[in-house]
Amino acid sequence: KINSPLEAYKYLPQTNCGECGEPTCMAFASKLIDRSGKTSDCPPLVKEKKYAKKLKELDIILAPEIRQVTIGVGEKAVNIGGDDVLYRHKLTFFNKTKLFFDVSDNLEEAALIERVNKIADFKKFYVGRNLLLDGVAIKATSNDPAKFAAAVKKVAEIGLPMIFCSFNPAVLKAGLEVAKDKNPLLYAANKDNWKEVGELALEYKVPVVVSAFNDLDALKTLAKTFAESGIQDIVLDPGTYPSGKGLKDSFNNFLKIRRAGIMGDTEIAYPIMALPLTAWMAGIADPVSASYWETVIASVFTIRYGDIMILHSLEPYAALPEMHLAETIYTDPRTPVSVDGGMYKVGEPDKDSPVFFTTNFALTYYTVESDISANGIVCWLLAVDTDGIGVEASVAGGQLTSAKVKDAFDKAGFDLNKDTNHHTLIIPGLSARLQGDLEDTLGANVKVGPMDSGRIPGWIEKNWPP
Numbered sequence: 127k128i129n130s131p132l133e134a135y136k137y138l139p140q141t142n143c144g145e146c147g148e149p150t151c152m153a154f155a156s157k158l159i160d161r162s163g164k165t166s167d168c169p170p171l172v173k174e175k176k177y178a179k180k181l182k183e184l185d186i187i188l189a190p191e192i193r194q195v196t197i198g199v200g201e202k203a204v205n206i207g208g209d210d211v212l213y214r215h216k217l218t219f220f221n222k223t224k225l226f227f228d229v230s231d232n233l234e235e236a237a238l239i240e241r242v243n244k245i246a247d248f249k250k251f252y253v254g255r256n257l258l259l260d261g262v263a264i265k266a267t268s269n270d271p272a273k274f275a276a277a278v279k280k281v282a283e284i285g286l287p288m289i290f291c292s293f294n295p296a297v298l299k300a301g302l303e304v305a306k307d308k309n310p311l312l313y314a315a316n317k318d319n320w321k322e323v324g325e326l327a328l329e330y331k332v333p334v335v336v337s338a339f340n341d342l343d344a345l346k347t348l349a350k351t352f353a354e355s356g357i358q359d360i361v362l363d364p365g366t367y368p369s370g371k372g373l374k375d376s377f378n379n380f381l382k383i384r385r386a387g388i389m390g391d392t393e394i395a396y397p398i399m400a401l402p403l404t405a406w407m408a409g410i411a412d413p414v415s416a417s418y419w420e421t422v423i424a425s426v427f428t429i430r431y432g433d434i435m436i437l438h439s440l441e442p443y444a445a446l447p448e449m450h451l452a453e454t455i456y457t458d459p460r461t462p463v464s465v466d467g468g469m470y471k472v473g474e475p476d477k478d479s480p481v482f483f484t485t486n487f488a489l490t491y492y493t494v495e496s497d498i499s500a501n502g503i504v505c506w507l508l509a510v511d512t513d514g515i516g517v518e519a520s521v522a523g524g525q526l527t528s529a530k531v532k533d534a535f536d537k538a539g540f541d542l543n544k545d546t547n548h549h550t551l552i553i554p555g556l557s558a559r560l561q562g563d564l565e566d567t568l569g570a571n572v573k574v575g576p577m578d579s580g581r582i583p584g585w586i587e588k589n590w591p592p
């Protein structure tokens with residue numbers, strides 16, 4: 127494993143040809159180290175035979191500490207693991223926790239299809255895009271190979287990545303036979319069935335979970351045995367206690383595994399699976415309480431090293447917090463979440479519509495946009511590129527100035543004096559100190575709006591038209 131661009135540079139062609147989009151091989155080496163670039167982005171390295179050995183070596187030494195495992199195929203395939211650090215601020219976490227929801231193979235066909243469609247269609251709009259659920263875990267409740275294969279066939283038609291859940295190798299094999307090209311994850315090999323399940327993983331070339339409940343030595347032995355037999359795509363299930371005292375043990379197991387993996391113990395450096403749906407098996411009769419505990423468990427293992435989870439409750443009050451938390455924990459701290467700078471329309475604005483600006487920090491932009499649109503205000507909304515920093519911080523840090531706002535108007539081809547009848551800009555209350563400068567720079571009227579975009583509707587009622 128290497129950590130310095132200088133070391134990566136030794137493996138590159140060193141011709142500074144620029145084909146990778148970087149001016150020099152050294153600049154590209156820096157991208158390899160922070161993982162914003164891949165070796166495949168250097169065409170000479172990939173195409174020219176004389177670099178084949180170096181490419182192979184470089185790929186090995188650049189591989190993440192925790193193995194990255196792919197489940198599914200095509201556009202909807204998901205990657206899990208692939209991390210290099212224990213704490214996000216030390217680099218970033220790479221693959222967000224993947225949320226799979228269960229279906230049972232003993233459901234009637236219509237009910238099965240309805241639930242799988244619900245999983246596939248579940249979405250939440252969040253800072254400019256839809257958050258989605260990741261896949262379907264098919265439980266072989268029937269323990270009947272034919273019934274399981276029929277369920278797999280139906281689920282496979284929807285196209286989401288799948289986990290096959292059974293300790294019975296005959297059941298897993300029946301599922302694999304009808305979904306040979308779908309790259310499902312097998313759950314699971316344990317101390318009783320590991321030989322047969324391992325053979326299936328090898329024969330069908332699919333990833334596999336090794337499972338040992340609250341026994342890390344047994345888990346490591348299983349993973350080591352599989353790795354020695356040639357299985358590389360392994361996921362670890364150290365067991366997930368449903369609540370109370372046991373949950374602490376599960377939490378500690380996750381910490382121990384990930385710490386050992388990041389510190390170089392390759393025998394256990396694999397993605398970890400959490401099973402928050404165990405909350406439903408803990409004898410809690412009330413479904414709201416079971417959903418609550420499931421969400422609590424999912425939160426614990428999103429924060430600490432659960433790379434993939436199997437869940438049950440599709441109630442929005444359970445699933446939405448799980449999706450939001452995963453999104454937040456796995457946001458790359460090196461890159462503020464931003465929208466493209468430019469002029470946006472809210473509704474169909476005309477020359478009499480108000481003109482607002484905010485910064486291109488995604489959270490700010492979408493909060494302002496939704497406060498405006500939800501209240502039926504039709505307007506122009508300029509997103510000023512402040513490198514993704516919010517209004518107050520960018521005014522203080524100098525990323526938001528009157529010159530920057532003018533530049534944003536110019537780039538958008540929008541002139542307050544020609545494109546509006548009111549010649550007025552409404553600025554965020556948090557940028558009030560720019561008012562005078564902006565009036566001089568833009569040659570237009572500048573009104574200070576409210577500090578909080580939630581108050582824009584009330585402000586407009588009192589102050590518009592100007």
Ligand code: SF4
Nearest residue numbers: 143144146151154168
């Ligand atoms: Fe160097 Fe490869 Fe980039 Fe060319 S494409 S500059 S050889 S890293």
